[in-house]
Amino acid sequence: MSPNKMNVQEIRAEVLVIGSEAAGAKAAIEAQEEGADVLIVTKGLMGRTSNTVMAGAGVQCPISDPRDSPDVHFEDTIRCGEYLNNQKLVERLINLSVTEVPKMGKWGAKFQERRPPPDSPYRVGLPRNELYGGLPGSTYQRGMAAKGFHGGLQWRAAFKKQVKRLKTKIMEDVFVTSLLLTDGQVSGAFAISLRTGQFLVFRAKVTILATGGCCQIYRMTDSSIDATGDGITMALNAGAELMGMEFQQFFPAACYNPEFFMSQITGGLRYGLHPIFYNSRGEAFMEKYLPVAKDWGLRDETSRAIYMENLQGRGSTHGGAYMSLKHLPANIIDNTLRHAPYRHKLERAGIDIHKDALECGPASHYTIGGIKVNENCETNLPRLYAVGEVATGCDGAERTDGGSAICWCFTMGYVGGKEAAKKIKELDWVDIDPEQVNQEQDRLNSLRDRKDGIRGFEVKNKTKDIMWKYCALIRDKKSLEEALGLIQRVQSDDLPRLACPGTSRVFSKGWVEALEATTLADLSEIVIRSALMREESRGAHYRSDFPNKDNTKWLKNIVVKRDRGKLVFTTTAPVMTRMRPTEEEVKE
Amino acid sequence: MAEDIATVKIYKFDPSVDKEGRYETWEVPPEAWKGVKVIDTLRYIYEHFDGELSFREPCRQQLCGACTLVMNDKSVLACNEYSQQNMVIKPMPNRNIIKDLVVEL
Numbered sequence: 001m002s003p004n005k006m007n008v009q010e011i012r013a014e015v016l017v018i019g020s021e022a023a024g025a026k027a028a029i030e031a032q033e034e035g036a037d038v039l040i041v042t043k044g045l046m047g048r049t050s051n052t053v054m055a056g057a058g059v060q061c062p063i064s065d066p067r068d069s070p071d072v073h074f075e076d077t078i079r080c081g082e083y084l085n086n087q088k089l090v091e092r093l094i095n096l097s098v099t100e101v102p103k104m105g106k107w108g109a110k111f112q113e114r115r116p117p118p119d120s121p122y123r124v125g126l127p128r129n130e131l132y133g134g135l136p137g138s139t140y141q142r143g144m145a146a147k148g149f150h151g152g153l154q155w156r157a158a159f160k161k162q163v164k165r166l167k168t169k170i171m172e173d174v175f176v177t178s179l180l181l182t183d184g185q186v187s188g189a190f191a192i193s194l195r196t197g198q199f200l201v202f203r204a205k206v207t208i209l210a211t212g213g214c215c216q217i218y219r220m221t222d223s224s225i226d227a228t229g230d231g232i233t234m235a236l237n238a239g240a241e242l243m244g245m246e247f248q249q250f251f252p253a254a255c256y257n258p259e260f261f262m263s264q265i266t267g268g269l270r271y272g273l274h275p276i277f278y279n280s281r282g283e284a285f286m287e288k289y290l291p292v293a294k295d296w297g298l299r300d301e302t303s304r305a306i307y308m309e310n311l312q313g314r315g316s317t318h319g320g321a322y323m324s325l326k327h328l329p330a331n332i333i334d335n336t337l338r339h340a341p342y343r344h345k346l347e348r349a350g351i352d353i354h355k356d357a358l359e360c361g362p363a364s365h366y367t368i369g370g371i372k373v374n375e376n377c378e379t380n381l382p383r384l385y386a387v388g389e390v391a392t393g394c395d396g397a398e399r400t401d402g403g404s405a406i407c408w409c410f411t412m413g414y415v416g417g418k419e420a421a422k423k424i425k426e427l428d429w430v431d432i433d434p435e436q437v438n439q440e441q442d443r444l445n446s447l448r449d450r451k452d453g454i455r456g457f458e459v460k461n462k463t464k465d466i467m468w469k470y471c472a473l474i475r476d477k478k479s480l481e482e483a484l485g486l487i488q489r490v491q492s493d494d495l496p497r498l499a500c501p502g503t504s505r506v507f508s509k510g511w512v513e514a515l516e517a518t519t520l521a522d523l524s525e526i527v528i529r530s531a532l533m534r535e536e537s538r539g540a541h542y543r544s545d546f547p548n549k550d551n552t553k554w555l556k557n558i559v560v561k562r563d564r565g566k567l568v569f570t571t572t573a574p575v576m577t578r579m580r581p582t583e584e585e586v587k588e
Numbered sequence: 589m590a591e592d593i594a595t596v597k598i599y600k601f602d603p604s605v606d607k608e609g610r611y612e613t614w615e616v617p618p619e620a621w622k623g624v625k626v627i628d629t630l631r632y633i634y635e636h637f638d639g640e641l642s643f644r645e646p647c648r649q650q651l652c653g654a655c656t657l658v659m660n661d662k663s664v665l666a667c668n669e670y671s672q673q674n675m676v677i678k679p680m681p682n683r684n685i686i687k688d689l690v691v692e693l
Contacts, residue, residue: 045693048654049646152651173686195686197604224646262649345650457635501639506604507687510639 008199008437013039013169014424015417016204018176018189018231021052022406023388024210025159026100026413027420031208032166034421041174041191041202043211043226046163047156050212050226051389055152056267058135058143058403059410061101062094065140070094072139077404078579080137080298081396082538082549084244084557086575088375089393093411100410101144108161109154110147135271136298137400144403149268149340151406174200175512176230178440179207179238179384182430186238186384190440194512197505199441203432205424206383208416209235213367213389214523215248216460216516219468221364222254222263228516229523231390235371236526240379241561243572244369244392245523246530247540249399250473252277252302254363256318258349265342266323266360269353271402272336277306278322278357279314285321298398300473300540303362307473310361320361330354362473366405368395368540369530372559377416383427387416396574397539448511453499456513462490463520471528476545480532487528490521526567530558533569551586594621594671596629598641599678600688609685611676612638621671626659629671630689643689656680657689 017028020042032038043049062073073094078085105111134141146154163170173194180188180201188203214229215221236242253266253275269275276295279285289305290297297305306321316322325333333354337343346353370392377385388409399405470483495518500510536550537543556571593615601609620632627645634641644654648667655666658678683691 044644044646045654048644048652048693053652054647054649150651222649224652225648226646264649264651455635455639504602504604504640504687506602507642507690508640509634509642 008201008441010201010203010432011039012203013037014205015039015420016041016189016202016207017210018207019050019210019212019388019390020046020170020172021050021210021212021388022055022155022159022409023390023413023416024208025163026410027208027210027385027387027417028168029159029162029166030414030417031421032168034418036421036424038168039202039204040163040168040170041176042170042172043175043230045172046170047160050224052406052409053152053156054224054264055155055406056264056271056402057145057149057151058271059101059104059146059151060138060142060400060403060407061097061144062142063098063102064142064144065134068140068142070098073097073142075579076138076400077394078396080398080400080539082398083555083576083579083581084396084538084574086375086393087577087579088575089373091577092375092415093394093408096411096414097407100414101407104155104158104410107158109158111154112145112147131293132296135400135402136293136296138402142403150264151403155406173507175515176211176234177444177515179234180432180436181238182433184239185382185430187430187432189234190437192444192511194507197508199444201432201437203429205427205429206385206420208385208387208420209371209390210386210388210413210416211390213370214520215364215367217463217467217520217524217527218248218364218472219464220254220362222251222261223364228519229367230516230519231386232367232370233519233522235379235381235384235386235390236522236560236562238381238384239562240381240384241372241559242370242392242526243372243557243559244396244530245526245560246534246558247368247395247397248364248527249299249366249368249540250303250362251299251365252306252362253323253360254365255358256316256320256361257359258351259345261363262342262345263363263365265345266358268340268342269323269325269358272340273325273328273333275323275325276327277302277360278324279309280316281314283314285309285314299365299401300398300542304473304542306361311474316359316361318359318361320359322357323360324357325353326355326357364472366399368392368397368399375415376419377412378419383423385416385420387412397541447498447514448500448505448508450499453497454494455501456498456510456515456517459490459494459498459517460513460520462494463487463517463524466490467524467527471524471531473542475531475541475543477532480528484525484528484532487521487524491525495521526560529567529569530560533558551581555581555586592618592622594618594629594673594675596621596633597676598630598633598688600641601685602640602687603685614638621673624671625667626657626664626669626671626675626677627655627666629675630666630677642687654693656693
């Protein structure tokens with residue numbers, strides 16, 4: 001026990017929600033509306049932390065097109081996820097989306113008032129290929145567009161309005177470092193209050209994790225720097241099962257040049273106008289890889305095509321491809337972008353979008369895998385729920401494009417909040433185990449006080465480079481084993497040497513980054529080992545040594561769990577209630 | 589080359605030790621300021637000179653607004669504004685300062 005131990009303040013709430021953005025805020029509000037005593041804690045500032053605020057225009061909801069329905073939405077989701085989804089969960093969420101997405105309008109979000117008629121200029125660029133009538137993955141146009149084509153701002157406005165109305169308790173700049181267990185049940189969480197540098201203990205009847213994904217494991221990412229998978233690691237360390245960690249989604253059109261990762265802009269252009277990708281020879285190459293979908297493929301297959309062109313020396317100067325709208329008449333582009341908020345940004349960067357291509361390429365965008373939950377968003381740990389990107393089950397092996405994540409956040413938030421509010425009525429309080437609190441204090445103190453060694457950002461950069469180089473879009477046994485060796489060296493040589501500059505504990509970035517470095521390295525190991533185990537290619541996961549889908553052996557989810565310190569990998573059959581692969585698909 | 593060096597003066601305040609704020613001045617090489625954003629210059633200083641510097645940088649894509657600060661008397665998003673050769677960087681005015689450039693928003 002360290003001599004300078006502080007008194008740790010204990011804060012109590014019936015429902016502790018870790019994470020304040022779409023999924024967390026939604027869960028908190030829904031639980032509070034059922035009368036629960038709720039507390040939200042968040043790593044940054046509500047409405048400004050993590051990925052929700054960066055969300056693009058749309059949110060999926062099967063009510064935009066009269067031909068669409070929850071059934072078609074369900075089928076699209078399962079087909080895109082290649083049958084690895086939890087169908088019970090997907091069915092529940094899609095049925096809820098019909099009420100929960102429009103409810104955002106009542107809560108204060110503004111949607112585009114009139115949807116454009118089917119043949120308006122806004123739709124001219126949209127392809128009508130035999131695969132998708134809407135965005136890639138969707139049979140029909142399924143996105144409800146937020147006003148100003150920046151969904152993040154609308155969702156933030158709505159949630160802020162609701163937490164103000166309900167006077168929801170929120171603690172900002174609180175970095176939760178671990179979950180606390182009592183007799184195998186989650187009894188709360190341990191955290192650093194970044195504003196003071198002091199430790200906090202939260203005691204809760206039920207804890208809901210809504211901390212987002214771990215896209216920051218990759219060098220190339222368009223995610224928030226907060227997206228370090230803290231919640232996934234915390235849950236794993238407490239004994240929760242993770243699933244599908246080999247599935248990490250890459251967005252094909254992150255801007256590589258002129259300004260890095262203006263994904264909302266390039267995403268807007270891609271979904272609004274259907275640009276064509278060219279390689280350095282000026283060839284439109286997508287058809288070579290995706291004969292039917294061409295430039296309108298799903299995110300990972302499109303990303304892979306760009307990556308392949310680069311491997312063969314035909315990439316753009318900055319390692320991507322050239323995304324161009326030159327095939328469209330100028331007034332179509334102008335009419336479509338009339339209300340887009342980013343025209344001036346393109347102008348400032350010296351880009352004339354009518355003539356010039358943007359250099360775009362893949363960037364880690366969404367964590368498809370995560371904490372395994374059932375259709376009630378319960379994890380395998382008693383009293384622990386997970387909602388939003390931190391959880392898994394909705395997407396299987398691949399997500400449909402455009403607004404599915406936000407749809408899951410709203411609907412999982414609803415489920416998690418309501419289920420937690422129900423649960424607390426039948427639960428008693430449990431005591432916090434002081435020994436765990438002491439141990440966590442010691443771990444954090446010794447890290448904070450270590451002066452000599454390696455800094456968090458250096459280790460993070462190392463991990464990100466390893467993952468980008470060896471475990472991103474195209475994987476094989478050799479590259480994955482190489483990656484595993486390198487990551488294990490980071491874990492054995494660098495993590496024990498992590499140190500923090502200076503002495504101040506107030507808003508210590510060095511301290512936070514040192515903790516995140518451990519998280520990123522540990523999650524990377526899991527991604528690599530899951531990818532090694534899955535000897536086939538499916539959805540976001542591609543093995544060049546096993547390039548085909550194998551429905552005979554691999555119609556399974558990979559589950560990982562920490563058992564007495566050791567990672568244990570197993571497989572389990574996906575929850576299939578309504579849709580199964582056809583016999584031809586199994587034989588394929 | 590002196591004409592390639594930028595001078596960056598940054599407001600520093602740590603409520604756990606300081607009674608009032610002060611400034612620290614850093615000289616940074618061209619890769620840390622030419623053609624990059626203010627947020628990149630701050631990152632460079634944090635990584636190379638002042639590991640205790642606190643600032644917010646969640647999204648870096650001009651979307652969240654958390655990195656708002658004052659550069660040369662102008663309120664800017666640090667992730668949107670290009671760095672200059674002479675910069676004075678202060679936290680947002682009229683806000684409770686948590687540390688250095690980090691305020692309550």
